Amino acid sequence: MQAINFLKPNRDNIKNYSIIGSVLILISLIDVISNAFLKTNLTSFLPGSLTTLFPLILGLIGLNMMRIDYSGNKTLDILNKNINTNNFNALLTLLILFSIIKALPPSLSWMILDANISGDSKDACTGTGACWTYIKVWFRRFMYGMYPNEFHWRINTAFILVIALGFVGYFMKENLKKYLALYYVIIYPIIAYLVIYYLISGGSFGLQWVETGAWGGLSLTFIVSFFCLIFCFPLGMIFALGRRSNLPVIKYISICYIEFWRGVPLITVLFMSSVMFPMFLPEDFFMDKLVRVIIAITLFEAAYCAEVIRGGLQSLPRGQYDAAKSLGMGYWKMHIFVILPQALKLVIPGIANTFLALVKDTPLIFVVGLAELAGMLALAKTNPKWLGFAMEGYIFASIIFWIICYAMSKYSYNLEAKYKTER
Amino acid sequence: MNNIIKKFLPQILAILFVVLIFGFLTINAQTNMDNRGIDFGFGFLSQESSFDVQFSLIEYSGSDSYARAFLVGLLNTLLVSFISIIFCTILGVIIGVARLSSNYLIKNSAAWYVEFFRNIPLLLQIFFWYYAALRALPLPEKANAWFGVTYMTVKGYYIPAMVWENLNVFLYCGLAAIISIIVLKKYANNLRDTQGKQIPVLLYSIALLIILPLLSFLFGGVSLEFELPQLKKLSKISYIYEGGISLPPELIALVLALSLYTSTFVAECVRAGIEGVSKGQKEAAASVGLTPNQVLKLVIMPQALRIIIPPTTNQYLNLTKNSSLAAAIAYPDLVLVFAGTALMQTGKAIEIVSITMLTYLTISLTIAAIMNWYNKKIEIKEK
Numbered sequence: 001m002q003a004i005n006f007l008k009p010n011r012d013n014i015k016n017y018s019i020i021g022s023v024l025i026l027i028s029l030i031d032v033i034s035n036a037f038l039k040t041n042l043t044s045f046l047p048g049s050l051t052t053l054f055p056l057i058l059g060l061i062g063l064n065m066m067r068i069d070y071s072g073n074k075t076l077d078i079l080n081k082n083i084n085t086n087n088f089n090a091l092l093t094l095l096i097l098f099s100i101i102k103a104l105p106p107s108l109s110w111m112i113l114d115a116n117i118s119g120d121s122k123d124a125c126t127g128t129g130a131c132w133t134y135i136k137v138w139f140r141r142f143m144y145g146m147y148p149n150e151f152h153w154r155i156n157t158a159f160i161l162v163i164a165l166g167f168v169g170y171f172m173k174e175n176l177k178k179y180l181a182l183y184y185v186i187i188y189p190i191i192a193y194l195v196i197y198y199l200i201s202g203g204s205f206g207l208q209w210v211e212t213g214a215w216g217g218l219s220l221t222f223i224v225s226f227f228c229l230i231f232c233f234p235l236g237m238i239f240a241l242g243r244r245s246n247l248p249v250i251k252y253i254s255i256c257y258i259e260f261w262r263g264v265p266l267i268t269v270l271f272m273s274s275v276m277f278p279m280f281l282p283e284d285f286f287m288d289k290l291v292r293v294i295i296a297i298t299l300f301e302a303a304y305c306a307e308v309i310r311g312g313l314q315s316l317p318r319g320q321y322d323a324a325k326s327l328g329m330g331y332w333k334m335h336i337f338v339i340l341p342q343a344l345k346l347v348i349p350g351i352a353n354t355f356l357a358l359v360k361d362t363p364l365i366f367v368v369g370l371a372e373l374a375g376m377l378a379l380a381k382t383n384p385k386w387l388g389f390a391m392e393g394y395i396f397a398s399i400i401f402w403i404i405c406y407a408m409s410k411y412s413y414n415l416e417a418k419y420k421t422e423r
Numbered sequence: 424m425n426n427i428i429k430k431f432l433p434q435i436l437a438i439l440f441v442v443l444i445f446g447f448l449t450i451n452a453q454t455n456m457d458n459r460g461i462d463f464g465f466g467f468l469s470q471e472s473s474f475d476v477q478f479s480l481i482e483y484s485g486s487d488s489y490a491r492a493f494l495v496g497l498l499n500t501l502l503v504s505f506i507s508i509i510f511c512t513i514l515g516v517i518i519g520v521a522r523l524s525s526n527y528l529i530k531n532s533a534a535w536y537v538e539f540f541r542n543i544p545l546l547l548q549i550f551f552w553y554y555a556a557l558r559a560l561p562l563p564e565k566a567n568a569w570f571g572v573t574y575m576t577v578k579g580y581y582i583p584a585m586v587w588e589n590l591n592v593f594l595y596c597g598l599a600a601i602i603s604i605i606v607l608k609k610y611a612n613n614l615r616d617t618q619g620k621q622i623p624v625l626l627y628s629i630a631l632l633i634i635l636p637l638l639s640f641l642f643g644g645v646s647l648e649f650e651l652p653q654l655k656k657l658s659k660i661s662y663i664y665e666g667g668i669s670l671p672p673e674l675i676a677l678v679l680a681l682s683l684y685t686s687t688f689v690a691e692c693v694r695a696g697i698e699g700v701s702k703g704q705k706e707a708a709a710s711v712g713l714t715p716n717q718v719l720k721l722v723i724m725p726q727a728l729r730i731i732i733p734p735t736t737n738q739y740l741n742l743t744k745n746s747s748l749a750a751a752i753a754y755p756d757l758v759l760v761f762a763g764t765a766l767m768q769t770g771k772a773i774e775i776v777s778i779t780m781l782t783y784l785t786i787s788l789t790i791a792a793i794m795n796w797y798n799k800k801i802e803i804k805e806k
Binding site: 018066081082083085089093094096097139247248249250253259260262263264265266267268269271274275276278279280281282283321334360362365366367374378381390391394395397398402403406 | 430433434437438441448451452454455456458498524525526527528529532538539543547548550551554555556558559576622638654665667692695723734745748750751758762771773776780781784788791
């Protein structure tokens with residue numbers, strides 16, 4: 001019996017097998033690590049391709065030996081259940097582990113060990129790694145665009161004010177809470193617009209005028225997303241209600257609007273705002289390019305918002321409408337007090353996703369010549385003093401956008417989980 | 424009376440509002456164009472375009488018309504969308520299935536892949552591939568051969584071209600194979616429903632697909648040769664590959680970025696679809712004696728596909744629209760060729776932007792219409 005069980009590990013010989021198995025895996029890991037970090041091939045005595053496959057084969061045999069069902073050893077059981085259920089899984093586990101180990105040293109040395117951050121010109125970058133000096137020198141440009149250095153405090157103050165005003169709702173007194181919607185939909189956008197106009201544009205109160213052409217960098221991304229965000233929501237609500245309306249004309253106008261904007265790419269919308277829109281304005285009426293772009297993106301995103309809100313409206317049970325009508329409520333009363341509060345609560349995650357898409361879309365305004373972060377990168381990349389650092393720039397921008405978008409998506413997951421339990 | 428007012432007043436107001444806006448815009452446009460001496464019309468489409476496009480699927484030169492330039496751009500857009508859709512589907516299905524794996528490492532790597540590529544703006548990804556990653560590739564003379572015959576260089580990817588003789592005979596044979604497979608499938612279904620007999624359709628289909636085109640090589644006079652890219656010296660330091668097909672780096676960067684970005688969304692669709700099939704279905708199927716393979720093929724997949732396909736098509740549509748970002752790295756797609764170069768030359772902003780938008784709108788609405796039809800067809804018909 002012992003002979004038959006020899007190749008098939010079981011509870012009786014668990015000790016031998018788990019020890020031999022872990023030693024084999026350890027050897028294979030040591031081989032890969034030494035190969036990646038020290039650049040020495042421990043198995044160079046093996047012929048040809050066998051030396052590259054050696055750790056894989058050894059690891060597979062090791063994992064196979066350790067695969068004992070109901071071994072009674074807790075750690076071993078958890079390990080087997082999670083990474084080692086069968087040979088195929090074991091192979092994938094090993095491949096992922098090995099590729100992580102192999103990718104670690106070159107990326108580490110490029111990003112940190114061989115990188116430079118000191119100095120303030122290109123000559124400071126002597127190593128073979130990344131040149132973070134470039135990011136350091138250009139940091140203010142990436143954040144504020146061509147906005148004059150001495151006025152950066154104006155942008156910062158404006159942002160802090162706008163964010164602080166956004167949180168006012170949380171601290172409102174209980175008897176004022178009924179005006180919350182009114183505050184967020186009408187008063188807040190107006191105040192935010194005034195703050196941004198008077199602080200960032202300037203021109204009065206002794207602040208020097210800075211034209212929108214000088215705005216740029218990440219702050220422009222925030223400004224554009226912020227305005228599109230607060231304007232596209234009410235507009236989307238109107239079209240969502242319009243699409244659910246019983247009146248055919250209003251319904252079809254809404255459908256046409258929504259399907260039109262959803263059917264075209266944002267880039268053509270931006271082209272429209274920059275080259276076609278001026279033709280449609282009265283003769284001596286000048287509208288700033290930034291304003292035109294914000295209007296275009298708002299109209300575009302409103303269609304997506306409308307579809308999300310419509311989903312919420314549709315998912316409400318008919319009983320809610322019937323109950324509201326039976327109390328004698330009219331259309332507007334019913335929607336404002338019964339339908340919308342429930343529907344909007346349902347669509348919060350969807351709206352958050354739309355806003356996420358909006359933030360990810362804002363770099364596109366670079367195409368019509370507004371220099372937000374991607375535009376500033378393109379500008380810095382072609383600067384004759386700083387040629388050849390495209391990689392660092394794009395990695396920097398990617399990290400920033402990734403953090404913003406990841407935080408937003410995690411927040412929307414949280415909201416989703418929060419409101420799911422309530423229904 | 425009150426009811427009638429309630430019903431018609433808002434509608435009349437809405438119509439009035441729309442008409443007023445459109446009227447206002449049209450009048451403005453009219454006066455503006457009069458002032459600048461531009462006239463409205465689509466006559467420019469037949470004029471000579473006199474600009475070159477560096478990458479085109481059909482014959483095109485500067486002496487062709489603007490209409491043909493439009494076609495070149497449209498075909499390039501469709502090409503990049505088509506390639507990216509294939510890659511993003513393959514990647515998306517793999518990642519989506521991997522997210523459901525029982526293996527801790529695989530599950531989490533797939534989850535991080537999705538989180539990573541989904542949360543970086545597509546434009547930045549395109550820029551990264553085009554300006555940073557692909558610029559690090561070797562020069563033509565230093566490039567190593569991939570698979571022996573293809574060369575990945577900083578100037579593009581060079582692959583062998585196929586030189587066909589009697590291509591149409593080959594295509595007819597392929598078409599005949601597909602038609603006979605459809606007929607066979609119908610026949611097999613009929614046989615199964617009436618007499619309960621099973622025919623190994625898949626086996627026969629593969630055989631048909633291989634044998635019929637093979638016959639065309641033997642008897643139809645079809646022949647296929649490969650034209651390999653050859654390194655050629657232009658001057659002392661500049662080399663180039665001649666022969667074969669060259670895929671420009673813009674196309675490669677676009678395909679990479681689009682398929683990596685969209686594959687994360689496809690993966691989420693696939694995951695949601697497979698998770699959406701309730702556990703009871705699997706257990707019920709197993710309890711009536713189906714093998715695990717049959718459970719997957721006959722019970723899980725048909726139901727999962729019903730959930731997967733509509734949102735995935737939506738993602739394909741998004742991909743096609745996102746391919747317009749090509750303009751940012753000068754890949755000659757519809758937006759760059761038509762809304763960029765042609766607009767610059769003719770100055771006909773209104774006409775050209777509307778044509779471009781209408782083209783995308785047509786693509787979107789067509790696919791949406793097909794999707795609605797398909798949804799109706801596969802809907803669960805409850806009694």
